[in-house]
Each structure stands twice: as C-alpha cells, then as structure tokens.
Amino acid sequence: MTETDNIIFDTASRIFEDLSTPEVVNAAEEGEWPQALWQAIEESGLTLTWIPEANGGVGASMLDGFAVIKAAGGAALPIPLAETLMAGWLLAKGGLEVGTEPMTVAILDPETSGLSWDGTALSGTALSVPHARNAKRLVTVVDTGNKSQVLEFALTQSENTQLSISSHVNLAGEPWDTVTFDKAVPTRFADLEDGTDASSAEALGALVRCVQSAGAMSAALELTIQYSMERVQFGRPIAKFQALQHSVAAFAGQVAAINAAADSAAEAVAFGDVIDHAAWIEVATAKTRLEEAVNTGAAVAHQVHGAMGFTYEHRLHHLTRRLWSWRDEYGSDAVWSIRLGEEVLQWGAEGLWPSITAVSDPR
Amino acid sequence: MSVTRFRFPYVEMPEVASQLRGEVREFLAEERANGGFVPMADCWASGMSAEFSRKLGQRGWLGMTWDKQYGGHGRTFLERYVVTEEMLAAGAPVMAHWIADRQSGPQIIKNAQPHVRDHIIPRIVAGECFCAIGMSEPNTGSDLASVATKAEKVDGGWKVNGTKLWSTGAHGGDYMITLLRTSPVDTNARHEGLSQFIIDLKSPGVNVRGIADIGGQVHFNETQFEDVFVPDDYVLGEVGGGWKMVVGELALERSGPERFLSSFIVFQEAMKVLVNNPTDKTREVLGQVVAKIKTLRRMSLGIAGLLQEGASPEMEAALVKDMSTNFERELLEKIRSVLPQHALVSLDSLTANLLREGILRVPSSTLRGGTNEVLKGMIARQLGMR
Numbered sequence: 115m116t117e118t119d120n121i122i123f124d125t126a127s128r129i130f131e132d133l134s135t136p137e138v139v140n141a142a143e144e145g146e147w148p149q150a151l152w153q154a155i156e157e158s159g160l161t162l163t164w165i166p167e168a169n170g171g172v173g174a175s176m177l178d179g180f181a182v183i184k185a186a187g188g189a190a191l192p193i194p195l196a197e198t199l200m201a202g203w204l205l206a207k208g209g210l211e212v213g214t215e216p217m218t219v220a221i222l223d224p225e226t227s228g229l230s231w232d233g234t235a236l237s238g239t240a241l242s243v244p245h246a247r248n249a250k251r252l253v254t255v256v257d258t259g260n261k262s263q264v265l266e267f268a269l270t271q272s273e274n275t276q277l278s279i280s281s282h283v284n285l286a287g288e289p290w291d292t293v294t295f296d297k298a299v300p301t302r303f304a305d306l307e308d309g310t311d312a313s314s315a316e317a318l319g320a321l322v323r324c325v326q327s328a329g330a331m332s333a334a335l336e337l338t339i340q341y342s343m344e345r346v347q348f349g350r351p352i353a354k355f356q357a358l359q360h361s362v363a364a365f366a367g368q369v370a371a372i373n374a375a376a377d378s379a380a381e382a383v384a385f386g387d388v389i390d391h392a393a394w395i396e397v398a399t400a401k402t403r404l405e406e407a408v409n410t411g412a413a414v415a416h417q418v419h420g421a422m423g424f425t426y427e428h429r430l431h432h433l434t435r436r437l438w439s440w441r442d443e444y445g446s447d448a449v450w451s452i453r454l455g456e457e458v459l460q461w462g463a464e465g466l467w468p469s470i471t472a473v474s475d476p477r
Numbered sequence: 478m479s480v481t482r483f484r485f486p487y488v489e490m491p492e493v494a495s496q497l498r499g500e501v502r503e504f505l506a507e508e509r510a511n512g513g514f515v516p517m518a519d520c521w522a523s524g525m526s527a528e529f530s531r532k533l534g535q536r537g538w539l540g541m542t543w544d545k546q547y548g549g550h551g552r553t554f555l556e557r558y559v560v561t562e563e564m565l566a567a568g569a570p571v572m573a574h575w576i577a578d579r580q581s582g583p584q585i586i587k588n589a590q591p592h593v594r595d596h597i598i599p600r601i602v603a604g605e606c607f608c609a610i611g612m613s614e615p616n617t618g619s620d621l622a623s624v625a626t627k628a629e630k631v632d633g634g635w636k637v638n639g640t641k642l643w644s645t646g647a648h649g650g651d652y653m654i655t656l657l658r659t660s661p662v663d664t665n666a667r668h669e670g671l672s673q674f675i676i677d678l679k680s681p682g683v684n685v686r687g688i689a690d691i692g693g694q695v696h697f698n699e700t701q702f703e704d705v706f707v708p709d710d711y712v713l714g715e716v717g718g719g720w721k722m723v724v725g726e727l728a729l730e731r732s733g734p735e736r737f738l739s740s741f742i743v744f745q746e747a748m749k750v751l752v753n754n755p756t757d758k759t760r761e762v763l764g765q766v767v768a769k770i771k772t773l774r775r776m777s778l779g780i781a782g783l784l785q786e787g788a789s790p791e792m793e794a795a796l797v798k799d800m801s802t803n804f805e806r807e808l809l810e811k812i813r814s815v816l817p818q819h820a821l822v823s824l825d826s827l828t829a830n831l832l833r834e835g836i837l838r839v840p841s842s843t844l845r846g847g848t849n850e851v852l853k854g855m856i857a858r859q860l861g862m863r
C-alpha cells in the first residue's frame with residue numbers, strides 16, 4: 115500500500131492497540147460486548163471510511179479503509195468493524211444513507227444460498243453471520259432477474275419479529291450467528307449500481323478476510339521473532355538455532371506473499387471503487403493464495419512459541435484462531451481455486467501470459 | 478509496527494513500457510513463426526544463440542538501463558523488466574547474453590577502468606560480447622569466502638592459477654568476471670584479500686571443459702587457469718575490495734523474473750492439452766499455480782520498482798528468490814500431475830520435450846545463485862535472529 119496508507123494503518127493500529135487489549139478480546143469471547151472500544155472507534159470516524167460524503171460518510175479513499183481493516187486484523191479486533199464497512203459500502207452502492215451504528219452482512223455464495231426474495235420479503239437461513247446478536251442492522255444482497263438489490267434489516271427484536279437469531283461461534287470464539295428470515299420485510303432496499311451483485315459482494319467479503327489475515331499474519335510474525343529472541347534454551351536464544359531460523363524465514367515469505375496478494379486485490383477494487391472482472395481476478399488470486407500462507411504461518415508461529423503459545427493466556431491464539439477461521443470464510447481455497455482455474459481455462463494457452471501481465475498495464 | 482517489514486510497492490507500467498511490450502511480443506511471435514527459435518525450458522540458462530542475442534542487440538534490448546554515455550540505452554528498470562519477462566515467458570534463447578546483461582555489465586560500468594569499460598560495454602549492448610561468472614570452485618560452494626584460486630602480482634599485471642567450477646556459459650563466453658584471492662587468508666577477516674578480475678577467456682593458459690548435467694546437456698563448465706596473465710587494468714575496482722562487489726552483484730542476480738518464470742513456457746504449452754476435458758482437479762491446479770505466479774510477479778515487479786527508486790532491496794530479493802525457486806518445482810509437479818500420462822513419453826511433441834527439459838533442469842533452481850538454505854540464513858539475519 116502507499117505511504118499515506120501506512121499513516122492510516124499506523125494511526126488505526128495505535129487506537130486498536132490501546133483499546134483492544136488481550137483482556138478485552140478475551141472478555142468479548144466470553145460474550146461481553148466491548149462498548150468502550152466500539153464507541154471510541156465510532157467517534158474516530160473509522161466506521162465511515164468507505165462511505166462517500168453524499169451518503170453521510172467522510173469521503174476517504176477505499177485504500178484507507180483497507181489499511182484500517184489490515185490494522186484491525188493485526189489487533190484481533192473483536193468487533194464488526196470490517197462488516198460495518200462492508201455493509202456501508204453496499205448501502206452506499208444502493209444510494210442509501212449510512213449511519214455509524216454497528217452493522218453486519220449476510221453474504222452467501224450466490225450459487226448455493228437458500229435465501230429467497232419475492233420483492234417485498236426475504237425468507238431462508240443465513241449461516242455464519244458475524245456479530246448478528248451485537249449489530250443493529252444487517253445488510254444483504256439479492257440477485258433478481260436482471261438486477262441486484264441491497265436489503266437492510268433491523269436486528270433488534272422489537273423492530274422485527276419475522277427474523278430470529280441463534281447463537282453460534284467460529285473457531286476464534288467470535289459470534290458467528292445463524293439468522294433465519296421468515297417473510298422478513300427490510301427496513302430499506304434499493305437497486306445496486308456499478309454492476310454490484312451477490313457475487314461481487316461475496317468477493318468483497320473474501321478480500322476483506324484476506325486483508326485482515328495479512329494484518330494478522332504480520333502481527334503473528336512479529337510475536338514469533340520477538341519470542342525467539344527472548345526465549346533461552348541450551349544457553350542461547352532459540353533464534354540462534356538454524357532450524358528455527360529457516361522456519362521463520364519461510365513464514366516471513368508467506369507474510370510477504372499474502373500482503374502482496376491482498377494489497378494487489380485491494381488496489382484493484384479501490385481503483386474504480388467497484389468489483390469488476392479485473393478486480394475479481396485479483397480477489398480470486400488472493401483468496402486462493404491465503405490458505406498456504408495461513409497454514410504455514412500459524413504452524414510456525416505455534417512451533418516457535420512452544421507450550422507457552424499453546425496456552426489460553428498467551429495472545430498468539432487471538433491471531434491464529436482468527437486466521438484459521440478466515441481462510442474458510444467467503445469461500446475456501448478449494449472454492450476459489452476452482453473458480454480461478456475456470457477463468458484460466460477461458461484464457462487458454464494463447465491468453466495465459468497476456469492475462470497475467472494485464473494487472474500492471476496502465477489503468 | 479509498520480504494515481510489514483517488507484515492501485513490494487504497486488508498480489504500474491508507464492505507457493512507454495506497455496508499448497514496448499507490444500513490440501517485444503510481435504518480435505517474438507515472428508521469430509517463433511519463422512523458425513528463429515524453438516521455445517525451451519530454463520531458457521536463460523540453457524538456450525545459447527549468439528545470433529538471437531545479436532538480434533536483441535540490434536533492437537536496443539540489451540544494456541537497456543545503462544547510461545547512454547557508456548553506450549547503454551538509458552531506459553528504466555521497468556522497461557528492462559518488460560523485455561526480460563517477455564523473453565522468459567516465450568522460452569527464447571537468451572542465455573548467451575543473460576549474465577553480461579544482468580550483472581557483469583553493471584559491474585564493469587561501475588568498477589572497470591574507463592578504457593576497459595569502453596572496450597567491452599558497447600559490444601555487450603550490441604549482443605556481440607558475452608560473460609561468465611567465476612565464483613564457485615571445487616572446494617568453494619556456499620562458503621564463497623573460501624575461494625582458493627590465486628592471483629599473484631607480477632610485472633604489469635597478475636598471474637592466475639586455479640580452477641573455477643560450474644561456470645555457466647564459459648564455453649561461449651568472451652570474459653569471466655572472476656573472484657580471486659589476492660592475499661593469503663586472514664582467519665579473522667575471511668572476506669578480505671579477495672578481488673574481482675575481468676579475465677579474457679581467450680587468454681593463453683585458460684582451459685574450458687564442458688560438464689554434462691543430469692539431462693546430458695552441457696551448459697556449465699570447469700574453467701582452469703594455468704599461469705594466466707591478466708593486465709593490471711583488468712582488475713575490477715580496488716584490489717582487496719572483491720567481497721563487497723560480489724555481494725552487490727548477487728543482489729542483482731537474485732532479484733529478476735527468471736527465478737519464477739523459467740518453467741512458464743512448459744505451463745503455457747501444457748495448457749493446450751489441459752483445456753481439453755478439464756476436471757475440477759485441473760481447475761484447482763490451474764487456479765493455485767496462477768495465484769502463485771501472479772503473487773510472485775507482483776513481488777518481483779515491486780523489486781524492480783524499488784531498484785528504479787535507487788533502493789537496494791536485498792531482503793526482498795532473498796525472500797522472492799527463495800519462494801520463486803520452490804514454486805518452479807511445484808509448478809512442474811502440479812502441471813505434470815494433471816496431464817495425461819503419455820504426455821511425458823511422446824518424444825515428438827513440443828509439450829513432452831518442454832516438460833522433460835523442465836523437470837530435468839529444475840533441481841538447479843534452488844542451488845544456483847545461492848542455495849535456498851543460504852538465502853533463508855540471510856533472511857533470518859535481516860529479521861534480527863542471527
């Protein structure tokens with residue numbers, strides 16, 4: 115990302131580090147909503163990073179938002195900041211006003227989603243909806259015939275009785291709830307612009323997980339290097355053992371790679387503020403690339419930390435458990451590699467190389 | 478904490494580089510169509526054609542980034558990147574000039590005597606003068622500071638004795654940039670007392686003997702020096718300053734797209750087979766390898782961007798070379814696994830030949846230019862662990 119992004123990243127990281135302490139993250143896993151953290155972030159304006167001024171936002175660039183999301187990943191932020199950004203982006207693509215309260219998204223694989231929308235009400239079940247029990251609004255996208263629409267639902271019981279939430283958690287202990295819609299009527303809905311549809315919403319979700327993971331991988335690498343220089347065995351820091359040096363070097367490579375892949379996809383989306391075909395290819399690349407990065411990174415991080423890193427008390431699991439969840443969300447490697455592979459088949463032998471170099475052509 | 482310790486900035490090709498890409502593609506398509514070359518795997522280390530190199534020289538595609546006052550073309554690193562990656566992707570025979578264009582030329586411009594520089598550089602740019610690297614020896618591999626081949630001071634120059642090993646392309650080369658011991662080893666300062674020389678491979682006493690690789694091909698050599706006289710003005714830079722020079726040279730050697738594109742042509746040819754009756758397994762493999770190629774290219778291009786800014790991204794270069802060379806093996810393994818079995822045996826097809834060449838060349842990619850173990854050691858040092 116560019117220099118400006120680093121400043122945003124650093125600023126966001128500082129706020130997160132102060133307020134998203136290991137105790138706060140643990141308490142959130144116990145079910146305690148970190149109100150102080152949310153409020154500080156809401157007041158800082160970070161929740162509106164992706165909203166144009168016309169829709170009530172702050173008019174920052176999309177890349178600024180991705181820098182915030184990367185920092186949030188590195189801090190294992192236990193609140194739906196990324197989801198609020200996504201929900202806001204989708205609402206704004208429908209020309210709707212966006213507020214600052216916590217929001218979530220129910221974005222499903224359009225091929226297999228069981229949701230049905232009859233033009234006035236939504237029915238069906240959405241799994242793994244982040245923080246549904248904590249968020250005030252839920253945003254989803256439906257494709258209907260020749261157009262796509264963004265729907266917004268109120269999540270407070272008093273406002274909406276045709277919608278129920280049951281509690282579930284992901285591997286990181288975050289509230290990933292099941293939301294059942296029973297002819298639920300949205301509070302607002304609108305036609306989506308710029309070709310945004312259920313598939314591009316899913317790609318945005320996949321990209322957000324890659325960017326969060328890039329931040330979490332970088333943070334886990336730093337913890338690992340630091341620990342290897344502090345922990346002494348056989349009379350010297352374990353960092354001096356070549357076997358560990360080589361594992362950590364391989365980890366560093368994976369950190370560099372997932373950051374490069376996530377940045378490339380974020381830049382492609384940010385360029386036109388839209389997920390067009392070129393941007394979709396970058397997202398598919400990053401999400402396909404994520405799995406190996408996470409598998410190697412989390413394994414090395416734990417190996418170097420020894421038994422200490424296997425305890426609940428140590429904060430390493432705040433990062434690794436999230437990484438293990440995120441690699442599967444919005445489509446695992448198996449899903450995205452097959453999609454990207456189908457695209458590559460379309461390129462054919464002749465189109466292979468020109469399609470690979472297209473990303474660096476003048477835009 | 479910064480975003481990461483590593484920088485791989487976004488690089489957008491300037492309009493001029495994009496236009497250049499079109500010209501290079503057109504040239505390559507023409508050459509391939511009229512039999513100017515048959516694509517080969519690992520072409521930068523196994524495809525020697527002096528004629529092809531001369532054609533590139535005539536087009537202005539050698540010595541591209543070198544200053545015009547020395548005979549170069551004064552173009553950007555990104556333009557050079559475009560030419561090199563297009564050559565590699567096409568499997569073009571670029572070996573003859575590769576080392577001279579990548580590392581010997583820049584070394585000569587920076588460190589040679591002006592009249593030596595002016596004698597050599599314009600010929601490299603024309604594609605008429607080729608170089609080899611003389612670092613490794615029978616008892617010197619990863620531990621480069623242990624070189625034992627000696628240069629002794631004599632009247633007006635130096636007398637060289639010893640053996641260099643694995644010198645790629647020395648059999649077709651004009652000069653070898655050679656790392657020699659110019660004073661005895663000081664065990665407390667092993668990196669001192671080493672100097673770099675430009676040795677004319679046609680000098681009396683030089684004996685180049687080809688060594689066949691596991692595929693039976695001769696691309697590298699044993700180069701013996703028996704009382705070879707090298708004039709004083711063919712020392713590169715300061716006597717005793719060889720180590721620093723070599724380290725800088727290795728950074729250039731490590732950072733280019735040849736580290737992940739050596740087998741790309743194999744993949745491209747295999748695509749002609751893979752598009753027929755693909756399974757989901759094929760799609761998965763294609764998705765995975767393309768995701769890796771795109772990511773490595775992003776990183777490699779980022780390094781070209783940093784070089785253009787005048788930075789020396791040694792850490793990034795080591796990271797990318799380590800990952801890229803592992804990827805080259807993985808690429809061939811994965812592609813092979815989804816090809817029909819006979820693809821490897823039917824000798825007459827281009828795909829089979831490329832795949833065989835690729836598989837037989839790939840063990841070298843994690844060795845040459847510094848082994849992956851050595852690279853990981855460098856990375857660990859940069860991370861503060863050593």
Ligand SMILES: Cc1cc2nc3c(=O)[nH]c(=O)nc-3n(C[C@H](O)[C@H](O)[C@H](O)COP(=O)(O)OP(=O)(O)OC[C@H]3O[C@@H](n4cnc5c(N)ncnc54)[C@H](O)[C@@H]3O)c2cc1C
Pocket residue numbers: 609610611612613614617618619620642643644645646697841844845846847848849850851
């Ligand atoms: C195709 C090809 C072309 C080449 N071209 C050239 C050329 O043009 N000019 C030139 O000078 N050289 C050339 N080389 C030589 C190349 O640079 C060496 O092969 C390389 O530096 C490794 O040295 P070695 O082969 O002697 O292996 P060694 O150094 O003996 O290493 C053998 C194994 O031990 C490992 N090892 C060694 N030291 C350590 C350590 N400290 N820690 C952990 N592991 C270690 C290595 O990583 C490797 O796996 C070429 C090699 C190949 C294969």
